[in-house]
Every structure is written in structure tokens, then in C-alpha cells.
Amino acid sequence: MEWFMIFVSVAVLWFASLCKILHASFYPHRSSFLNNAGSLQKRNVLFVIAHPDDESMFFSPTINQLTSRGHNVHILCMSTGNADGMGNVRKEELLRASATLKVPIQQVTVMDHPDFQDGFGKIWNTSLLSKIVEKKIHDHAIDIIITFDNYGVSGHCNHHDVHHGVRRFMLDTSQQEIEAWELVSTNIIRKYSGPVDIWFSLWSAQTYSNGQTHCLLNENPRRSYAAMSQHLSQWV
Numbered sequence: 001m002e003w004f005m006i007f008v009s010v011a012v013l014w015f016a017s018l019c020k021i022l023h024a025s026f027y028p029h030r031s032s033f034l035n036n037a038g039s040l041q042k043r044n045v046l047f048v049i050a051h052p053d054d055e056s057m058f059f060s061p062t063i064n065q066l067t068s069r070g071h072n073v074h075i076l077c078m079s080t081g082n083a084d085g086m087g088n089v090r091k092e093e094l095l096r097a098s099a100t101l102k103v104p105i106q107q108v109t110v111m112d113h114p115d116f117q118d119g120f121g122k123i124w125n126t127s128l129l130s131k132i133v134e135k136k137i138h139d140h141a142i143d144i145i146i147t148f149d150n151y152g153v154s155g156h157c158n159h160h161d162v163h164h165g166v167r168r169f170m171l172d173t174s175q176q177e178i179e180a181w182e183l184v185s186t187n188i189i190r191k192y193s194g195p196v197d198i199w200f201s202l203w204s205a206q207t208y209s210n211g212q213t214h215c216l217l218n219e220n221p222r223r224s225y226a227a228m229s230q231h232l233s234q235w236v
């Protein structure tokens with residue numbers, strides 16, 4: 001009987017969390033990320049990712065927030081994700097997912113460079129990566145970069161190398177006005193708590209509004225799901 005009550009409680013909590021997520025309009029807090037004092041300044045934001053689907057799986061809450069506020073989003077994907085020979089398919093999927101996320105596909109670049117091939121144990125040249133980022137920034141007057149943190153959500157070495165390439169760029173560049181932000185990897189309990197994490201996220205969003213860290217709540221989870229569903233080759 002006790003076990004049954006625990007099971008019911010968990011199921012109710014899970015369901016309530018899901019409802020909370022799907023009713024994003026109930027969120028009491030709107031993040032001030034790139035939204036300082038209602039400033040109307042539109043920024044050119046570059047997401048630097050490692051593989052097609054990173055944008056939907058990891059960055060779509062941020063992309064949703066930025067596009068809904070009229071910022072101009074670019075995506076630089078460092079590989080086609082060809083570890084299983086599906087690179088061409090995955091590249092197309094990325095373009096479709098970007099369109100779903102309201103990122104114009106002419107602002108999406110998918111690299112297919114011998115030094116940046118998808119896979120565990122493939123070390124990416126961070127100084128070359130930094131040069132590629134530099135060119136992108138220059139060509140599109142980018143003023144904000146968003147990428148992985150040192151752990152890179154899943155611990156994938158390509159995510160880690162992307163982080164270090166962007167870091168290298170930030171250390172080398174003389175352009176003082178460029179900002180870089182990293183996506184903070186959450187601990188394993190939060191990562192696998194599914195929708196239940198929303199309560200912790202809501203709490204963080206209230207607590208961490210110090211200008212250094214922002215907790216963004218996904219304002220359009222349906223759109224994120226629609227973007228992820230473009231990556232059919234990854235639904236395994």
C-alpha cells in the first residue's frame with residue numbers, strides 16, 4: 001500500500017510538472033537575459049555547436065527566447081555529425097530544425113572539415129576553431145556568442161573542444177565588446193528528472209538573476225519538440 005501511494009505521488013508530481021511546462025504563460029518570471037531594462041537593441045547572436053541536433057536538444061530554450069525578442073540568431077555547427085555516415089541527412093535535418101526554430105537557414109553554417117569530424121576520441125584543433133569563429137563574427141557583426149561549457153551537457157569531447165575554441169577566440173580577440181555565454185551543465189539528478197526539474201528551474205530563475213547567470217525557462221516547449229522531431233535519424 002505504501003509503495004502504491006509513493007507511485008501515485010510520483011505520477012501526480014510528474015504530471016503536474018508537465019502541465020506547468022506546457023503552460024509557460026504561467027511563469028511568474030521573465031528572464032532579463034539580453035533584455036536589459038526593456039532595451040530595444042537587437043543583437044546578433046552566434047550559437048557555436050558541435051553536431052546537428054545540439055541546437056534543438058540543448059539550446060532551443062535560449063533560441064526561442066532570443067527569436068521571440070527579435071534578436072538575430074546565427075548557428076555555426078562545426079560538423080555534419082557523420083560518425084555513423086549520416087552526415088548529409090543530419091545536415092538537412094539541422095536546416096529544417098532551424099527553420100522550425102525561426103532561424104533563417106541562410107544564417108546556419110554546417111562545417112564539413114577534416115579537422116572537425118564527429119566522434120569520441122577525435123580531438124578538434126581549438127586554434128583553428130577559434131579562427132573560424134573569428135571569421136564568422138567578422139562577417140556577420142556578431143556581438144554575442146553562446147556555446148557549451150567545459151563539460152558540455154553530456155560530456156562529449158567535441159562539445160568540450162568547441163568550448164575551448166570559443167574560449168581561445170575570446171582570449172585572442174581585440175574586440176572588447178563581444179560577450180560569450182556558456183550553457184551550464186546540470187548535475188545528473190536534474191538532467192534525468194525530466195519535467196520535474198521545472199520546479200528547480202523556476203526557483204533558479206528567481207534566485208539567479210545577477211547578470212552573470214541566467215536561468216531561462218522554455219517559453220515555447222512545443223516548438224522545441226517540433227524542432228527535435230526534425231532530427232528523425234537521431235530518434236534511436
Ligand SMILES: *[C@@H]1O[C@H](CO)[C@@H](O)[C@H](O)[C@H]1NC(C)=O
Binds near residue numbers: 125126127128131
Ligand atoms: C591547428 O590549427 C592551427 C591554425 O590553423 C595550425 O597552425 C596548427 O598547425 C594546427 N594544429 C594541428 C595539431 O593540426
